[in-house]
Structure formats: structure tokens, C-alpha cells
Amino acid sequence: FGASVGHAxxxxxxxxxxxxxxxxxxxxxDMSGAAFTQIATxxxxxxxxxxxxxxxxxxxxxxxxxxxxxxxxxxxxxxxMIFAVAARHGAPVFVHVRRGIDGDPAGLLxxxxxAEQYGAAVHICHLNASAMxxxxxxxxxxxxxxxxxxxxxxxxxxxxxGSAAISSDVFSRNWREIFAIDYTxxxxxxxxxxxxxxxxxxxxxxRPDGQTMHHYIREEWNRRAIQRxxxxxxxxxxxxxxxxxxxxxxxxxxxxxxLGQYVRDEGLLSLSDAIARLSLYPAxxxxxxxxxxxxxxxxxIGADADIVVFDPRTVAAMASYAAPxxxxxxxxxxxxxxxxxxxxxxxVDGVGSGQKLTGAxx
Numbered sequence: 001f002g003a004s005v006g007h008a009x010x011x012x013x014x015x016x017x018x019x020x021x022x023x024x025x026x027x028x029x030d031m032s033g034a035a036f037t038q039i040a041t042x043x044x045x046x047x048x049x050x051x052x053x054x055x056x057x058x059x060x061x062x063x064x065x066x067x068x069x070x071x072x073x074x075x076x077x078x079x080x081m082i083f084a085v086a087a088r089h090g091a092p093v094f095v096h097v098r099r100g101i102d103g104d105p106a107g108l109l110x111x112x113x114x115a116e117q118y119g120a121a122v123h124i125c126h127l128n129a130s131a132m133x134x135x136x137x138x139x140x141x142x143x144x145x146x147x148x149x150x151x152x153x154x155x156x157x158x159x160x161x162g163s164a165a166i167s168s169d170v171f172s173r174n175w176r177e178i179f180a181i182d183y184t185x186x187x188x189x190x191x192x193x194x195x196x197x198x199x200x201x202x203x204x205x206x207r208p209d210g211q212t213m214h215h216y217i218r219e220e221w222n223r224r225a226i227q228r229x230x231x232x233x234x235x236x237x238x239x240x241x242x243x244x245x246x247x248x249x250x251x252x253x254x255x256x257x258x259l260g261q262y263v264r265d266e267g268l269l270s271l272s273d274a275i276a277r278l279s280l281y282p283a284x285x286x287x288x289x290x291x292x293x294x295x296x297x298x299x300x301i302g303a304d305a306d307i308v309v310f311d312p313r314t315v316a317a318m319a320s321y322a323a324p325x326x327x328x329x330x331x332x333x334x335x336x337x338x339x340x341x342x343x344x345x346x347x348v349d350g351v352g353s354g355q356k357l358t359g360a361x362x
Contacts, residue, residue: 004094008069011035014040015040031168031169036070061091067097079111082114087120090289093115098110102134104134105137108131121153157235158254158257160215160222162217163189163236163250166212185214189213234254248324255328258277280298293357336353
């Protein structure tokens with residue numbers, strides 16, 4: 001396990017430290033505050049740059065960049081600073097690009113241009129959710145950039161809703177036009193309640209930290225994305241903090257949904273191709289920043305013994321938007337660093353074989 005350097009958290013420390021104090025005290029994050037809406041001063045930008053440098057030097061696995069959540073706040077100077085820092089450290093930028101109307105590639109082209117200008121690596125998070133019906137056009141742009149030598153990769157997730165705090169910047173914009181949905185297509189994540197305009201506005205005022213599930217993604221977009229070469233699979237999961245607070249099912253069902261539905265049931269890709277998208281390609285993306293990943297995503301002599309044993313005939317996701325914590329079927333066992341961690345769908349007590357990986361891990 002490991003983590004990138006969170007640009008958003010650094011920005012909060014610099015631009016709106018009181019929000020971090022509130023977060024520490026209550027566990028609630030309001031994404032409508034200054035850190036997500038206010039353009040940084042030159043002095044603040046320089047401080048963020050120093051902090052990014054420090055955390056990357058300490059082993060951060062790249063820079064996590066929630067650009068779409070702070071569209072009004074991040075100007076060209078800050079965007080350039082982030083990609084320049086990433087380039088100096090050989091660190092990938094994992095970015096949620098700025099979102100436009102369905103299919104608009106402007107947000108994608110913005111970060112590809114920055115990566116190309118500074119010689120940085122960039123990874124486009126959950127392409128299907130951002131590109132929407134423009135999946136093929138976006139992937140064509142990525143292919144063209146790769147042909148020019150830009151280090152750009154991407155991923156998709158096999159679900160049909162997004163998940164974001166109700167205070168997120170997108171909900172302050174023309175979100176119904178952007179997503180082509182209405183209030184009644186949005187759920188309050190922790191209870192599953194379907195919202196109305198009235199309840200949506202009430203939650204924005206009283207629970208700005210609360211998560212939504214907005215149902216706008218089409219299976220057609222997912223199928224088109226997963227069949228393009230080298231598109232990885234990632235969960236885009238939300239933290240599983242309590243069984244009493246529902247979240248999207250991504251955390252419990254993503255891999256099994258790919259292997260069961262997209263491979264076995266629909267035949268969209270081969271089993272070996274799917275496994276590579278789930279394991280090998282992500283490991284290869286990380287090798288430049290963390291050499292230890294050269295031992296991940298492979299079954300070979302000298303590789304780390306991180307192995308999932310499953311039955312391709314029965315593997316299936318059981319998690320759903322109504323029951324997001326249901327574990328998958330068909331998973332026989334999970335081995336982490338050579339230690340048995342899951343057996344017959346149950347966690348093995350007392351196993352702590354996972355290791356923290358950093359950019360300094362050999």
C-alpha cells in the first residue's frame with residue numbers, strides 16, 4: 001500500500017488551514033471553502049510548491065490532483081507549478097480533469113499539454129466518468145499524445161454512477177447540463193435516499209460533507225473504454241468507514257465485476273488481458289517513481305507473492321448500490337507478500353503482511 005502526495009490537502013494547509021482544523025475535529029470536509037474556490041497568491045503558490053517538493057522527496061508516489069473539484073481555484077500558474085514539480089521528481093500526476101459538457105475534451109487536452117510542456121507523466125483518472133459519450137475521442141487524443149512521446153495513461157471503472165461530496169464545485173455549476181441528469185437521478189449515499197430539488201438543497205446547506213451518488217454513466221461508455229488497448233481498471237472507491245453509512249459499491253466489487261461480467265458473461269476481453277489491466281499495467285505505471293513495483297503485477301521468480309486465487313467460472317460482484325459491502329463470490333484465497341490473508345471469502349485474523357511502498361522503496 002502507499003499514497004500519492006495530496007495536492008488538495010497541501011492546498012488546504014496553505015489557503016484554508018481552519019478547514020483542516022474543522023476536519024480533524026469533526027471528520028467532515030466541506031468542499032465549498034476557500035481551498036477549493038479561491039485562487040492562490042504568489043506566496044501561497046510558492047509555499048505549496050515547497051511542500052510538494054518535500055513530500056515527494058519523502059517518498060510520495062506521485063501527486064494526486066483533484067482539479068475538477070477546484071476548477072475556480074487553480075489557475076494556469078498553479079497548474080504549471082504542479083507539473084513542473086512532478087517532472088523534476090519523475091513523479092506521475094494523477095488527475096481528475098476539469099469537467100465540461102458531455103464529451104468536451106478541453107480538460108483532457110489541458111493536462112496533456114502541461115505534461116508535454118514540462119516532460120511530466122500524467123495519469124487520467126476514471127476516463128469513462130469524465131469523457132462520458134466522448135470516450136473514443138478522448139482515447140484517440142491519448143493515443144496521439146503517446147505517439148508524440150507524452151507519458152500519459154488512463155483507467156476506467158465498471159460502474160454507472162459517480163460519487164462526490166454534495167459541496168463539490170461541480171454542483172455549483174451547470175451540473176444538470178454537464179451530466180444530462182436531474183435531481184431525481186442523485187442519491188444520498190449513506191442512506192440510499194433518492195433526492196428532490198428540495199432535499200438536494202437542504203443537504204447542501206446542512207451536510208456539505210455528505211456524499212452523493214449521481215447516476216449518469218452509461219454501460220456503453222464503459223464497454224467502449226475497456227476494449228481499448230492498455231486502459232487500466234481502477235475502483236475510484238470511497239472510504240468504507242462504517243456499515244451504517246453506505247457508499248458506492250466500487251470498493252467491494254470492481255475486480256470481480258470485470259472478471260465476471262465483462263470477461264466471462266459478455267466476452268469483451270480475454271481473461272489474461274483483464275488481469276493485466278487490473279495488475280500488470282498499474283504496476284508498470286508506478287515503476288518509474290517506485291522501483292519496488294517492478295515486483296508487482298506479475299507471477300514470476302523474484303516477484304512479490306501477492307496472489308488472488310479465483311474461479312473464473314463463478315467469480316462475480318455481489319456488491320450493488322443498495323448493498324455496497326457485499327463481498328464477491330468465486331474468490332478462493334488472497335495471499336499478501338506470501339501470507340494467506342483471505343480464505344474462503346473470510347479475512348484471516350492476525351495477518352499483517354502488507355508493506356508500505358514509497359518512492360524510496362528499492
